[in-house]
Amino acid sequence: MNGHPTREEDFDLYALGALEGDEKLAIEQHVASCANCADKLAEARGRIALLALATPQAEPSAAVKQRLMQQVRADAERSAAVPASERAPSRTPQRAPRETARAGGFFSRWWAAVLVPAGAVLAVATILLWTENRQLDRQLAALRAALRENIQEQQQQLQEAREVADMIESRDTVTVALAQQPGMPTGAAHVMYNAKMGMLMYDGEIAPAPAAKSYQLWLVPADGKPISAGVFNPVSGRTDHWMMKLPRGIAAKEFAVSLEPAGGMPQPTGPMVLIGHA
Numbered sequence: 001m002n003g004h005p006t007r008e009e010d011f012d013l014y015a016l017g018a019l020e021g022d023e024k025l026a027i028e029q030h031v032a033s034c035a036n037c038a039d040k041l042a043e044a045r046g047r048i049a050l051l052a053l054a055t056p057q058a059e060p061s062a063a064v065k066q067r068l069m070q071q072v073r074a075d076a077e078r079s080a081a082v083p084a085s086e087r088a089p090s091r092t093p094q095r096a097p098r099e100t101a102r103a104g105g106f107f108s109r110w111w112a113a114v115l116v117p118a119g120a121v122l123a124v125a126t127i128l129l130w131t132e133n134r135q136l137d138r139q140l141a142a143l144r145a146a147l148r149e150n151i152q153e154q155q156q157q158l159q160e161a162r163e164v165a166d167m168i169e170s171r172d173t174v175t176v177a178l179a180q181q182p183g184m185p186t187g188a189a190h191v192m193y194n195a196k197m198g199m200l201m202y203d204g205e206i207a208p209a210p211a212a213k214s215y216q217l218w219l220v221p222a223d224g225k226p227i228s229a230g231v232f233n234p235v236s237g238r239t240d241h242w243m244m245k246l247p248r249g250i251a252a253k254e255f256a257v258s259l260e261p262a263g264g265m266p267q268p269t270g271p272m273v274l275i276g277h278a
């Protein structure tokens with residue numbers, strides 16, 4: 001094909017992936033050097049993409065359907081022109097009795113095999129489009145969910161940043177230095193705590209915990225049992241930092257880091273490594 005495609009629906013068929021062989025190649029070669037047809041193909045791609053994005057009931061245009069049917073019929077006729085000996089599937093034993101073919105049984109079955117798929121092509125095309133719609137729908141839904149998640153995550157980070165800023169500015173926030181206890185691993189930390197806001201921030205550096213052990217931070221209230229405020233396993237030379245929300249209104253007496261079985265405990269059981277009085 002040196003000239004422009006004569007059928008407008010060729011662009012749609014190409015965009016659909018329905019063209020094959022010479023027809024496909026001809027369009028590809030032509031649009032490479034014809035800006036006008038390249039535009040038409042781009043438009044067709046847009047139409048097909050919209051079709052895929054549209055409701056699952058969307059169907060190709062009547063012209064596209066007609067071309068599909070024509071193509072299928074042409075294929076059927078081409079196949080029919082091939083001598084029966086060449087048509088015979090290789091799996092079929094060549095010594096099959098000739099009488100079968102002569103009786104017409106072979107032909108009628110063969111035509112059925114061509115015509116049934118011919119009728120089914122549109123259904124298949126529709127199913128393919130529908131499946132693509134479904135896949136696109138799913139991809140879009142996943143994309144939207146990811147975006148929503150990302151936005152929520154950013155909003156949450158922003159909210160946390162605001163809360164931290166509020167906490168640091170608040171006159172009710174206390175900063176408590178936690179000091180290393182005799183004979184314990186090397187370390188130092190400080191805790192910022194706002195009882196009204198129920199917010200705690202830890203910053204510290206301690207020597208890594210022994211095998212099968214973790215460190216655990218505790219808020220020791222003026223009344224009641226210690227409250228776990230984080231289990232951690234420091235990496236040598238790295239600072240640990242986190243923010244934790246706790247029930248509001250708990251007056252703190254002291255903050256302490258203890259050495260506990262790996263993963264932490266509901267209540268302190270191990271030796272105190274760092275202690276600071278609020």
Ligand SMILES: [Zn+2]
Pocket residue numbers: 003004005030034036037038
């Ligand atoms: Zn052209």
